[in-house]
Every structure is written in structure tokens, then in C-alpha cells.
Amino acid sequence: MTTPKTTGSPASTGPRPPLLRLDGVSHTYPGPRRGTTVLKDIDHSFERGVFYSILGPSGSGKTTLLSLAGGLDSPTRGTVRFAGRDLTELGLGRYRNRHAATIFQQHNLLTYMTALQNVTAAMEITRVRPATGSRRARALEVLEQVGLDRETAGRNVLRLSGGQQQRVAVARAVACEVDLLFADEPTGNLDEDTAEGVIDIFRALAHEQDRCVVVVTHSQRLAARSDRVLTLRRGRLTERS
Numbered sequence: 001m002t003t004p005k006t007t008g009s010p011a012s013t014g015p016r017p018p019l020l021r022l023d024g025v026s027h028t029y030p031g032p033r034r035g036t037t038v039l040k041d042i043d044h045s046f047e048r049g050v051f052y053s054i055l056g057p058s059g060s061g062k063t064t065l066l067s068l069a070g071g072l073d074s075p076t077r078g079t080v081r082f083a084g085r086d087l088t089e090l091g092l093g094r095y096r097n098r099h100a101a102t103i104f105q106q107h108n109l110l111t112y113m114t115a116l117q118n119v120t121a122a123m124e125i126t127r128v129r130p131a132t133g134s135r136r137a138r139a140l141e142v143l144e145q146v147g148l149d150r151e152t153a154g155r156n157v158l159r160l161s162g163g164q165q166q167r168v169a170v171a172r173a174v175a176c177e178v179d180l181l182f183a184d185e186p187t188g189n190l191d192e193d194t195a196e197g198v199i200d201i202f203r204a205l206a207h208e209q210d211r212c213v214v215v216v217t218h219s220q221r222l223a224a225r226s227d228r229v230l231t232l233r234r235g236r237l238t239e240r241s
């Protein structure tokens with residue numbers, strides 16, 4: 001998947017906009033009185049080639065931030081821009097199908113499909129054309145990378161353990177070859193070795209394939225292996241120097 005090189009008029013020659021830019025982003029969930037404001041006036045850029053982690057206490061709004069950045073919801077105030085284009089103008093569905101993949105805490109796998117079919121179906125939606133071989137072959141390769149062999153790949157996802165389902169979700173997002181990959185606690189259900197393997201994949205996506213990877217986590221270990229550590233607290237996002 002490629003990022004549009006320019007925005008605005010074809011004649012524009014200014015510097016390239018950030019891959020993802022949040023400007024004045026605030027988010028309030030409806031509720032009694034004025035509702036609950038979870039995110040407050042967040043300004044931040046996410047760039048290619050960088051693996052970010054976002055830490056923060058439970059309930060601080062990490063998942064909310066990820067859902068706005070991943071185009072699953074729109075902020076109540078402010079803008080989210082992909083390569084300079086407002087997501088509402090680009091279309092959230094189009095953004096999710098072409099440019100951003102999210103690994104959810106609940107995996108969100110299609111439960112009537114096998115692990116392999118979950119990966120190939122997502123590749124079809126994002127129109128991935130592997131450099132060599134078929135989508136099926138590429139899907140099996142990525143599943144293998146996350147430690148799932150052919151036999152496991154051919155099983156219905158409901159017949160997999162929680163950790164195996166999590167790995168299918170990681171493989172599905174990786175195989176989509178989009179510019180931005182978001183993940184909510186992607187190593188939460190995994191043993192140490194498998195978790196390290198998943199972190200290795202995220203690092204390689206950022207550093208070798210120039211993608212942007214943003215991971216929400218409670219794991220200091222994962223954060224220590226990311227390039228930039230952000231902290232969300234009381235609705236504000238700050239970067240650890």
C-alpha cells in the first residue's frame with residue numbers, strides 16, 4: 001500500500017505531511033451532565049519507520065485514542081489526518097480498508113472461518129498482491145512467522161486457544177501490508193518467547209518496511225523495545241524523553 005505523496009493541489013511543493021497527525025483531538029463519551037471527557041486537546045504526529053508504544057493507567061483512554069487513530073470512531077473535537085487528509089474527508093471505511101490495520105484486544109476474528117481464511121479474507125479487502133506467490137502462500141508464511149503451523153492455520157479459529165487467536169489477529173494485520181498498524185495489548189495473552197517474536201515482527205515492520213506501528217500496552221518490556229514511548233494520563237499525551 002502506498003501513501004499519497006502530495007496533498008492539496010498537484011502543484012504543492014511543501015514538505016510531506018506526517019503519516020498520521022492528530023490536531024486538537026478531544027473525545028467525550030455521552031453520560032450524565034456533560035459526559036466523560038477521556039482525551040483532551042491532543043496534538044501528535046506519527047511517522048513512518050517508527051515503532052511507538054503508548055502506556056498509561058487503566059481507563060486513561062488508550063483504547064479510545066487507538067480507535068480514533070485507527071479510524072473506528074471520530075473525535076468529538078479536533079482532526080485526525082492521514083498523509084494530510086482529514087479522515088472524515090477520506091472516509092473512515094476507506095482509510096481502514098486501504099491504510100490502517102488494528103489488532104483488537106478481543107481479536108475480532110471471523111468465527112466461521114479458519115485462521116488461514118481470516119488472513120486471506122483481510123488481504124482481499126486491502127487488495128494485497130504479494131510480490132511472489134499467492135495470497136494463500138503469503139498468509140501461510142505470515143502465520144508461520146507468528147508460530148502457527150499449517151495444521152493450526154487450517155483450524156476454525158474457535159478451536160484455537162486465546163493466545164493462538166491473538167497470533168492470528170497479528171498475522172492478519174501484518175499480511176495486510178498497510179502503512180499504519182495499531183495494536184491494543186497485542187502480547188497480553190502470550191508467553192514470553194512468543195511475545196518477543198511478535199515484538200520482533202513489529203520492529204521489522206517499522207525498521208525494514210518503513211511502516212508506522214503504534215502499540216498500546218501495560219508491558220514495560222514491550223515499551224523498552226519500542227522507539228518512542230508515549231504516556232497517556234488525565235487525557236493528555238506526552239512523550240518520554
Ligand SMILES: Nc1ncnc2c1ncn2[C@@H]1O[C@H](COP(=O)(O)OP(=O)(O)OP(=O)(O)O)[C@@H](O)[C@H]1O
Pocket residue numbers: 029030036038056057058059060061062063064065
Ligand atoms: N463506549 C463507551 N461509552 C462510554 N464510556 C466509555 C466507552 N468506552 C470507554 N469508555 C470510558 O472511557 C474511559 C477510557 O477507556 P479506554 O478503554 O479508552 O481506557 P484504556 O486506557 O484503554 O483502559 P485499559 O488499560 O483498562 O484497557 C474509561 O473511563 C471508560 O469507562
